[in-house]
Amino acid sequence: MTFENEKKTYLGKMDKSKKGEIDPKIKSLLAAFNVLPEYYTTSSCSGRVYLWRGSGKKNELEWLKMSHDLIDLDFLKINTYNGLVWLRLEGMILHIACRNLDAANLLLEKVRQLYKKSGILSASNKIIVEIRGSEFMEMPLYNGEKLLFVGEGDWLVGLINQKLEKMWNGIEKLTREIAEANRN
Amino acid sequence: MTFENEKKTYLGKMDKSKKGEIDPKIKSLLAAFNVLPEYYTTSSCSGRVYLWRGSGKKNELEWLKMSHDLIDLDFLKINTYNGLVWLRLEGMILHIACRNLDAANLLLEKVRQLYKKSGILSASNKIIVEIRGSEFMEMPLYNGEKLLFVGEGDWLVGLINQKLEKMWNGIEKLTREIAEANRN
Numbered sequence: 540m541t542f543e544n545e546k547k548t549y550l551g552k553m554d555k556s557k558k559g560e561i562d563p564k565i566k567s568l569l570a571a572f573n574v575l576p577e578y579y580t581t582s583s584c585s586g587r588v589y590l591w592r593g594s595g596k597k598n599e600l601e602w603l604k605m606s607h608d609l610i611d612l613d614f615l616k617i618n619t620y621n622g623l624v625w626l627r628l629e630g631m632i633l634h635i636a637c638r639n640l641d642a643a644n645l646l647l648e649k650v651r652q653l654y655k656k657s658g659i660l661s662a663s664n665k666i667i668v669e670i671r672g673s674e675f676m677e678m679p680l681y682n683g684e685k686l687l688f689v690g691e692g693d694w695l696v697g698l699i700n701q702k703l704e705k706m707w708n709g710i711e712k713l714t715r716e717i718a719e720a721n722r723n
Numbered sequence: 724m725t726f727e728n729e730k731k732t733y734l735g736k737m738d739k740s741k742k743g744e745i746d747p748k749i750k751s752l753l754a755a756f757n758v759l760p761e762y763y764t765t766s767s768c769s770g771r772v773y774l775w776r777g778s779g780k781k782n783e784l785e786w787l788k789m790s791h792d793l794i795d796l797d798f799l800k801i802n803t804y805n806g807l808v809w810l811r812l813e814g815m816i817l818h819i820a821c822r823n824l825d826a827a828n829l830l831l832e833k834v835r836q837l838y839k840k841s842g843i844l845s846a847s848n849k850i851i852v853e854i855r856g857s858e859f860m861e862m863p864l865y866n867g868e869k870l871l872f873v874g875e876g877d878w879l880v881g882l883i884n885q886k887l888e889k890m891w892n893g894i895e896k897l898t899r900e901i902a903e904a905n906r907n
Binding site (some may be wrong): 577595643649658659660661662663673676677678679682685687688689690694695 | 779824827828831832842843844845846847854857859860861862863868869870871872873874878879882
């Protein structure tokens with residue numbers, strides 16, 4: 540299958556996905572990439588914060604809360620106390636299929652200035668570039684019934700929301716840069 | 724310059740580095756890669772935990788404490804209280820120059836089972852694969868003079884040390900696998 544056909548097939552499938560499945564905060568960025576003939580996006584997350592419990596392995600992870608938007612103090616409260624509960628914040632993550640290795644290198648060179656944790660995920664069958672934000676938090680929040688964090692009122696909530704907003708500003712900045720590079 | 728010459732030059736420079744600069748915990752892994760004709764290691768960290776203050780940008784980071792080994796309760800204590808102090812734990816990170824893209828893909832395929840966050844950092848001039856551990860912590864520890872974490876005695880110390888040991892076990896496992904793949 541040619542790259543053009545793969546792209547058509549892939550983006551066609553995406554259009555059929557449940558409405559609202561793609562976060563509005565990252566839609567413009569996806570569009571900015573998908574108008575470029577050398578690239579198409581295969582998966583994305585605009586950043587998120589969640590409470591989790593388990594071994595840490597993906598299939599042994601219990602998600603207690605999850606937000607892709609600003610949170611309030613309620614978000615940090617849980618109903619069932621059992622073992623160790625972690626708070627995790629993850630930055631933007633975006634996978635982009637590239638027509639060839641040159642296109643991947645060009646993209647990496649461009650985005651590394653803003654997202655230095657980016658790299659090529661695979662270069663064998665499909666060539667996929669991963670753009671990954673640097674924002675991250677991972678902290679133990681409850682041990683059994685015990686809340687492990689002390690802070691003034693919703694201080695931690697403010698800290699988390701600050702990081703979320705920083706991520707979204709980063710997405711807007713990258714969107715502008717990609718759109719601009721395309722115009723030139 | 725041929726790959727062989729680059730490798731010779733690079734590893735020669737490494738030998739001249741200050742004694743003890745390479746963490747003993749990762750030396751066997753580096754050796755396991757460097758005997759392979761397709762690869763050589765360019766930089767590494769066996770994992771570390773540190774306290775930091777600043778904006779989060781690399782050049783605006785003040786390191787208050789740093790350990791590549793197990794820590795004790797003293798490690799979490801600071802002398803100067805000023806603004807927000809974070810605790811960060813980072814997993815193993817290893818950069819490997821590969822002779823060509825096939826060698827990079829082969830390596831990625833192998834290590835992704837153990838280190839799923841691995842990828843190709845650059846594929847233009849040099850081909851560098853990054854192997855990156857998944858272990859991570861990033862939590863606010865002090866706000867001014869206020870310790871933000873409450874836990875029984877050195878509970879947090881135990882949690883951190885557990886993660887460090889898990890990383891080192893991972894390094895040993897990868898070392899065995901690379902050495903074994905070489906024998907077959």
